[in-house]
Amino acid sequence: MSPAVPSWPGVAASAALVVLTVVVARRGRLGLTRDITVAALRAALQLTAVGAVLLLVFRHTGLAGALGWLALMVLVAGRMAARRTGALPGTFRTATAAIAVGTTASMGVLLVLGIIATQPRVVIPVGGMVVAGAMGATDLALIRLYDEVRTARPAIEARLSLGLAAGDAFAPHRCVIVRTALLPVLDSARTLGVIALPGAMTGLILAGVDPLTAIRYQIVVTYMLLAAACLAAVVAVRLSERALFDDAHRLRPLPGRRPSS
Structure with missing residues (x-):
C-alpha cells in the first residue's frame, strides 16, 4: 500500500x-x-x-463499459438537478440533456485528440469530474432561471407586448442566468493553485507524480470543466426557454414556489 x-x-x-x-x-x-x-x-x-x-x-470491461458508466452518471446527475428545480416544465429532460451535451463534448474532444487514455480507470474518474461540473452549472442555471422568470415576468411580458419574439424578450435574462451559473467554475479557475491545490493535482502529487507533471493534468481538467459547464448552462437555459413560452410567444405561468434543495 x-x-x-x-x-x-x-x-x-x-x-x-x-x-x-x-x-x-x-x-x-x-x-x-x-x-x-x-x-x-x-x-x-x-x-x-x-x-x-x-x-x-x-x-x-473496456471503453464501452466506461462509457456506459458515464451514461449512468449523467442520468443520476440529471435526476439530482431536476429535484432542485422541479417547478420548471420538463426539468428532468432539460437537465439530463444539458449535462449529456457538456459531458459528451468535453470527453469527446479529450478522447478523439488522444489527450487522455481510453482505459476505464482514466475515462471514468475524468468523466466523473466532467459530469459533476456540468451538473453544478446546470443546477445553478435552472435555479437562477426560475427565480429570474418569477421576478422579471413584468419586464418580459412588456417586451412581448411591444412585439418582440420570445427569444428576444428573454435575451437579457439569458445572459444573466448563464453568467451566474458559470461564476463558481470561473472563480475556481482564477484562483487555481493560489488559494488551494485542486483535487486532480493533489491526488497525483500524493501518488508520487512530479508536480510539473501534475500541473499539466490539472490544466487539462480545468479546461474541460470550463467547457462542460459553459455548454451545459447554455443548453439548459435554451431548452428551458423553449418550454417557458407557448406557440403564441406567451410566457407560461409557473408554480408559486420552487422546490427546496
Whole structure:
C-alpha cells in the first residue's frame, strides 16, 4: 500500500472528525446531528459499493463499459438537478440533456485528440469530474432561471407586448442566468493553485507524480470543466426557454414556489 493512502484502520480513525462535527452541531443547537451522521455513513457505504463495482469494470470491461458508466452518471446527475428545480416544465429532460451535451463534448474532444487514455480507470474518474461540473452549472442555471422568470415576468411580458419574439424578450435574462451559473467554475479557475491545490493535482502529487507533471493534468481538467459547464448552462437555459413560452410567444405561468434543495 502506498504510504500516501490511508489504511482501513486509518479510515476508521478519521471518523473522529465526524464525531467532532456532530459535537459542534449539537452544542450549537443547529439541528443537524442526524443529517451529518446519515451523510457520513451514506458517503462511506456509497463509496465502498462504487469502489467494488469499479474494480469489476476496470478488470472486465473496456471503453464501452466506461462509457456506459458515464451514461449512468449523467442520468443520476440529471435526476439530482431536476429535484432542485422541479417547478420548471420538463426539468428532468432539460437537465439530463444539458449535462449529456457538456459531458459528451468535453470527453469527446479529450478522447478523439488522444489527450487522455481510453482505459476505464482514466475515462471514468475524468468523466466523473466532467459530469459533476456540468451538473453544478446546470443546477445553478435552472435555479437562477426560475427565480429570474418569477421576478422579471413584468419586464418580459412588456417586451412581448411591444412585439418582440420570445427569444428576444428573454435575451437579457439569458445572459444573466448563464453568467451566474458559470461564476463558481470561473472563480475556481482564477484562483487555481493560489488559494488551494485542486483535487486532480493533489491526488497525483500524493501518488508520487512530479508536480510539473501534475500541473499539466490539472490544466487539462480545468479546461474541460470550463467547457462542460459553459455548454451545459447554455443548453439548459435554451431548452428551458423553449418550454417557458407557448406557440403564441406567451410566457407560461409557473408554480408559486420552487422546490427546496
